[in-house]
Amino acid sequence: xxxxxxxxxxxxxxxxxxxxxxxxxxxVEQMVKKRVHHRCSFIGKTCATDTDCGGxxxxxxxxxxxxxxxxxxxxxxxxARDNQCKSKHCQNYQCAAxxxxxxxxxxxxxxxxxxxxxxxxDTYAPWVCTTLRPKGNFCSRNxxxxxQKCTNYRCA
Numbered sequence: 001x002x003x004x005x006x007x008x009x010x011x012x013x014x015x016x017x018x019x020x021x022x023x024x025x026x027x028v029e030q031m032v033k034k035r036v037h038h039r040c041s042f043i044g045k046t047c048a049t050d051t052d053c054g055g056x057x058x059x060x061x062x063x064x065x066x067x068x069x070x071x072x073x074x075x076x077x078x079x080a081r082d083n084q085c086k087s088k089h090c091q092n093y094q095c096a097a098x099x100x101x102x103x104x105x106x107x108x109x110x111x112x113x114x115x116x117x118x119x120x121x122d123t124y125a126p127w128v129c130t131t132l133r134p135k136g137n138f139c140s141r142n143x144x145x146x147x148q149k150c151t152n153y154r155c156a
Contacts, residue, residue: 042054043056044069046067047059047067052069056069056071058084072084072086073085075094075095091106112129117131134146135155139153139154
């Protein structure tokens with residue numbers, strides 16, 4: 001039970017660089033805050049990779065400047081990778097809430113798209129979620145078909 005409470009508290013307290021007082025009889029909440037504080041104390045430090053940031057942010061690279069650990073980005077902010085976002089979901093270079101992308105929305109892989117669609121690009125076009133194809137339609141892979149079966153370039 002204590003482990004479940006600690007995980008829940010991590011979501012509540014978030015990252016902070018505020019120093020916390022040392023007390024012999026710390027509550028579980030206070031212990032969690034101290035652990036988060038220790039882990040998040042990497043924010044602002046130099047880094048070479050995301051792992052150097054202690055799991056509480058990412059290593060930001062800006063040309064001609066030393067790389068620094070920065071806090072995860074909020075929804076709507078520019079991103080290049082999922083791990084840069086607090087939501088862990090970077091879609092179309094913006095942090096977005098976890099969820100699925102609707103038809104005609106940018107995607108990277110099939111799992112980005114809502115049920116009933118797949119991620120596709122037409123030659124040199126951006127990748128977008130597209131409605132699954134019915135039997136008899138052209139396909140190049142199983143995930144494009146409602147039946148999940150593509151045979152001889154046709155949905156079976």
